[in-house]
Amino acid sequence: MNNHIDMMIVHTAICFRTKANCHSDIPRDKSLRLENSVNNKTIYICEDTLDGILTGVYDAWSSRKGHDMVKLRVRNAYANCESYELFCEYEEVQPDSEKALKVGNAVRTKICRRAYEMIARAALTTSIDKADMIYRFLVKGFLMGKHIVNHLTDPVVARIFELNRFVMNDAHFYQGMLRFEEYENKILVAKYEPQNNITDILSVHFADRFREENFIILDVTRSIAAIHRKRQDCIITTLSSDELSRLEESRTPEEEYKRLWITFFNTVSIEERRNEKLQQQNCRLHYRKYMTEFQ
Amino acid sequence: MVFQEQMTTEDKLRILGDAAKYDVACTSSGMDRAGKDGYIGNSIAGGICHTFSADGRCISLLKVLYTNECVFNCKYCINRCSNDVVRASFTPEELCRLTIEFYRRNYIEGLFLSSGVLKSPTYTMEQMVITLKMLREQYFFNGYIHCKAVPGADPYLIEAAGWYADRMSVNLELPTAEALKELAPNKSRASILGPIRQIQNGIDQSRHELGQMGGNRSAFYFTRKRLETEGGSAYLKARNMLSLSHNPQHSTPLADTPAKPFADDSLLRSVPAVRELPAIRHSDRYSGHELTMTKHFRDKRGFAAAGQSTQMIIGATPENDFQLVSVAEALYERFDLKRVFYSAFINVNNESSLPATQNGPSLLREHRLYQADWLLRYYGFKAGEILSEKTPNFNLFVDPKCNWALSNMDFFPVEVNTADYFTLLRTPGIGPKSARRIVDARKSGIIRFEDLKRIGVVMKRAMYFITCSGKMYYRTPLDEDFIARQLMGLEKPQLALSVDKDITFRQMSLFDDMNFAANN
Numbered sequence: 156m157n158n159h160i161d162m163m164i165v166h167t168a169i170c171f172r173t174k175a176n177c178h179s180d181i182p183r184d185k186s187l188r189l190e191n192s193v194n195n196k197t198i199y200i201c202e203d204t205l206d207g208i209l210t211g212v213y214d215a216w217s218s219r220k221g222h223d224m225v226k227l228r229v230r231n232a233y234a235n236c237e238s239y240e241l242f243c244e245y246e247e248v249q250p251d252s253e254k255a256l257k258v259g260n261a262v263r264t265k266i267c268r269r270a271y272e273m274i275a276r277a278a279l280t281t282s283i284d285k286a287d288m289i290y291r292f293l294v295k296g297f298l299m300g301k302h303i304v305n306h307l308t309d310p311v312v313a314r315i316f317e318l319n320r321f322v323m324n325d326a327h328f329y330q331g332m333l334r335f336e337e338y339e340n341k342i343l344v345a346k347y348e349p350q351n352n353i354t355d356i357l358s359v360h361f362a363d364r365f366r367e368e369n370f371i372i373l374d375v376t377r378s379i380a381a382i383h384r385k386r387q388d389c390i391i392t393t394l395s396s397d398e399l400s401r402l403e404e405s406r407t408p409e410e411e412y413k414r415l416w417i418t419f420f421n422t423v424s425i426e427e428r429r430n431e432k433l434q435q436q437n438c439r440l441h442y443r444k445y446m447t448e449f450q
Numbered sequence: 451m452v453f454q455e456q457m458t459t460e461d462k463l464r465i466l467g468d469a470a471k472y473d474v475a476c477t478s479s480g481m482d483r484a485g486k487d488g489y490i491g492n493s494i495a496g497g498i499c500h501t502f503s504a505d506g507r508c509i510s511l512l513k514v515l516y517t518n519e520c521v522f523n524c525k526y527c528i529n530r531c532s533n534d535v536v537r538a539s540f541t542p543e544e545l546c547r548l549t550i551e552f553y554r555r556n557y558i559e560g561l562f563l564s565s566g567v568l569k570s571p572t573y574t575m576e577q578m579v580i581t582l583k584m585l586r587e588q589y590f591f592n593g594y595i596h597c598k599a600v601p602g603a604d605p606y607l608i609e610a611a612g613w614y615a616d617r618m619s620v621n622l623e624l625p626t627a628e629a630l631k632e633l634a635p636n637k638s639r640a641s642i643l644g645p646i647r648q649i650q651n652g653i654d655q656s657r658h659e660l661g662q663m664g665g666n667r668s669a670f671y672f673t674r675k676r677l678e679t680e681g682g683s684a685y686l687k688a689r690n691m692l693s694l695s696h697n698p699q700h701s702t703p704l705a706d707t708p709a710k711p712f713a714d715d716s717l718l719r720s721v722p723a724v725r726e727l728p729a730i731r732h733s734d735r736y737s738g739h740e741l742t743m744t745k746h747f748r749d750k751r752g753f754a755a756a757g758q759s760t761q762m763i764i765g766a767t768p769e770n771d772f773q774l775v776s777v778a779e780a781l782y783e784r785f786d787l788k789r790v791f792y793s794a795f796i797n798v799n800n801e802s803s804l805p806a807t808q809n810g811p812s813l814l815r816e817h818r819l820y821q822a823d824w825l826l827r828y829y830g831f832k833a834g835e836i837l838s839e840k841t842p843n844f845n846l847f848v849d850p851k852c853n854w855a856l857s858n859m860d861f862f863p864v865e866v867n868t869a870d871y872f873t874l875l876r877t878p879g880i881g882p883k884s885a886r887r888i889v890d891a892r893k894s895g896i897i898r899f900e901d902l903k904r905i906g907v908v909m910k911r912a913m914y915f916i917t918c919s920g921k922m923y924y925r926t927p928l929d930e931d932f933i934a935r936q937l938m939g940l941e942k943p944q945l946a947l948s949v950d951k952d953i954t955f956r957q958m959s960l961f962d963d964m965n966f967a968a969n970n
Contacts, residue, residue: 305890308901331500331510335555343554361556363485364492364593368554386487412551418460422467423513424503427796427810433506437499447557448501 198226198240201248201286205278208286209255211248212293222294227286262293267301277318279352288314325349326356332442333357335370336413339405343370346445354381358389371402413447420448457538459548465538469518469529470564473621473761474793478510478559478594480617480756481665491553491560491593493616493756498559511562511596512552516540516578520566524623524634526766528798529566539568542581546589553593560594560616561585567600567636575603575611582614594756599649601641605739608645612652613747617756617788620645625777629767633804648739649758650786655741656753665755668789670782670827677830677872684870757788764819765795765812766804770842772833775822779833782826792819818844825850828882829875847938852878855915856930856937862915863922866897878937879912899923910940 197220201211208229215225226243239245262271274289291311296303306312335343343365354374358381361372365383372381378399382390394402443449457465479497499508517539518529529535545563552558563581568574578597585591597615599608612618620642624630627639657664741753760781764774778790794811797804822844825831829851836850837843845853855862855878864877866888874885884906891897891905899918903909913923914933926933 299894302894305887306894307887307891307905308895308897310904313904327496327498330494331498331556331559333556337555345556360494365490365554366485366487367490412555415460415463415548416552416555416557418464419467419512420501420503420509422464423471423509424505424507425471425796426505427807428505428507428794428813430506431504434502434504437506437508438502446501447555 196224196226196240196243197246198228198243199246199248200228200230202250203229203231204250205275206252206255207248207250208278208289209258210251211286212290213251213254213258214246214248215290222291225290227290228283229286231283258293262296265300266293266296266303269304270296270301273304273315273319276322277315279322279355280318281350281352282318284314285318288318322351322353322356325351326353328442329353329357330360332438332446333361333372334445334447337407337409338402339407341369342405343368344373344402344406345370346373346375348375348441348444350441352377352379354379355391357381358383358391362389373402417448459544462538462540462544463514463548465536466514466516466518466540469535469566470513470515470562472528472793472796472798473513473562473564473598474507475596475619475759475761475789475791476508476511476513476562477789478596480594480788483592483616483751483755486592489590489592490550491591493560493592493594500556500558510559511594512549512558512560513562514540514545514564516545516563516565516574516581517568518566519568521569522567522634522636524636525799525801525804526623526633526763526795526797530799533799540581542577542584545581546585546591549585550589550591553591560596562596562598563615564598565600571600571602572604572607575600575607579607579610579614582611586614596756599645601637601645603645605645605648606742608648609652609739609741609743609753612649612754613743613751615754616751617759618649618754619759619761620649622646622760622762622777622781622790624767625762625769625774626767629769633766646758646760646785646787649754652741652753653755653758653786656744656755659744660748660752663755664752665757668757668782668787668827671786673828673830680870680872684873758785759787759789759791761791761793763795764792764816765807771815771819771822771844772837772839772842774819775826775833775837778819778823779826790823792816792823814846815844818850822850830872848934851876852911852937856934859928859930859933862928863917864915865917865920866902867892867919877912877915879908879910879915911937 197215197218199211199215201207208227211227215227218225259271262274270292274292277285277289288311292303292315295306295309295311299306303312307316329347329349333345333347335345338344352374354372354377357372361370361381362383367385368383369385370383373394374380378394378396380392380394382392477497478493479495481493482495483493485492497510499510501509503509515529517537518535519537519539520527520529520531523530523532545561549558549561553560563578565574565578568577578600582595582597585595594617595615596617596619597611599611599618599620601620608618622642623634623637630637630639630642653664744753747753762774762777774792781787781790794813794816795805795807796811797807822831822833822836825836826833831854835854844850848856855876861876864873866874871885871889874880874888875882880888887905888897888902888907891901897905897918899909899913902912902916902918909923914926914928914936916922
């Protein structure tokens, strides 16, 4: 007897819950409607470049699904498995430089130039949430205009500010910590393993400093190289493993100035003020891998 | 003296780098200069640190002496002529080649050239100018050069060096004339202040004639100027008008100059402040040499475009901290220096007439002096506010800014949403960057405590001194002793490591040197 009643209640409940029976229950407020919880979010997977992310922004915005229904993510080239969310649809975004240009121009004119610089630098990091944060930042930015860059009380703006600061500090450190070695034909080669993709930024600085030199700055983790010929602009390119091995072959065992530098480095420290902890605080261990004096 | 023939470059580098390491000035900041075709190098105004030595200091320049032979006999110096050390000398070619090759490999940002006095100051300066000229004109070096002027050298050579170098400096060595006479008998106050004044006039003239190529002014100048145009901190002005503070020191109006501690140091006092100086005063006791080579250099670079700096030795003589800070302020105001450096004294010669430093140099004192120096240059403080005749030494337990805050509790709490920039700067835990961000973020909304932390304010210190929309973070009694104890709790661990070990025998009570309440 009881079972039968229970069954009836459950059956009624199920019937009650179908879409057709719910008309009187539809709340006025869109965000509370049942439809939204039934519909899935769309996650746009972008390529890990500024072009890719901006194309993603363009696609997500022009899909007119609503800002709460979309999310951006960057394709993670280094993870062995992606982490997927439940109840979501996934869409691949094909990077399109025209769309990216449109978004970029809109940002520069309608928000401000500095906002564009901030999102461009934030895109150089490896943080997981960067694409989504850029999207939310732009949503707010088009609303607020140029004052968005100072509006640090908002968590999204604060996050973009943090990423921006991280990239700028990293680039500033590497301007000093990069070490060149002389290879064949007096070509200077510097290797480093940065956390952020800052080869672009560094190439500008070194192209101005070493106008008369031929040099290569090599990002070992990403196999990206900035190649500079005397008095020409830098070329940024990825190197294949063949090219990398050919580069290694042309390495000369040049030791004289390395030795002189290490001598100077060791002499210049004042023993009475020795403070390794301070040294480590200033010159983090992960910068030291390719620095001559710490080999 | 020991001479060695056929010394290798490596030996020379070791000896001369070792001899130069007590010269603490080693920044590569000051001015922006783009690269040029045909030249190697550029300059970044913010300065770039290339590496950090084992004592934690930044290395950004190739810091060497041209030679460590010296005819002077200063008691504190390891290269004095009565010491028996190995002497060496670079040749200009060696030095240029070293600089260029190090620069190409991005080891350094530029050259820092000082020297012992070989034969005579003028002869030494001539050798240095020859090196700099070779570096600029034969090796086409466009990077950063910091040159030390030798006191007593011919003004013509000092001018030449200023045209080739980006930053010039003359070591003040010791803060008072008497101390200098006692410890460095070959150097006189006039022989040091003369070049400083000459370089200052040269920078002024170069800026006037060559515009931005002549470099920009110091942080001290800009902070003071901003303080005056913005009318200063509104709270401070209000307080001064009502004379709420009991301490006569703190009730002086902003426009007053601070108390002068050197009643007998007429040389320093007789020099008028920078802003009062008309173009070039020919009757000025120290000037007399105007720029004569402008025509030759005007297309290339300004005269000492990155400014001037100096260095003082701390702890060799018994001046108190108030005198040191006042000297620094006078130097900034009257000689328009960019930086003053403080070097903790280390008794390298085991000289009996100087204090012993077996337990290590007085690093805490040097640290406090740098903190006070920053307060002068970036925070708009005056020397008379940080210290005074009654409290002539720094507090061991809290930094000078917290010390001022605790002595002036009637200034607080500061309302973050309405206070102006300089009032915010006076709050412990808020520095120039945070203050600027607060002022900018305020324009688009009310700031709360959670936002402050994100902005970069050090809440551990600031929470006792600020309110957000009227509320404090915790219900803190605005009592100096209570807040002092809380703040000292923050600093105690650092203190244990760095406190001067020769005071361990003193029974340290918490309220030993602090006279917060007794400041009446």
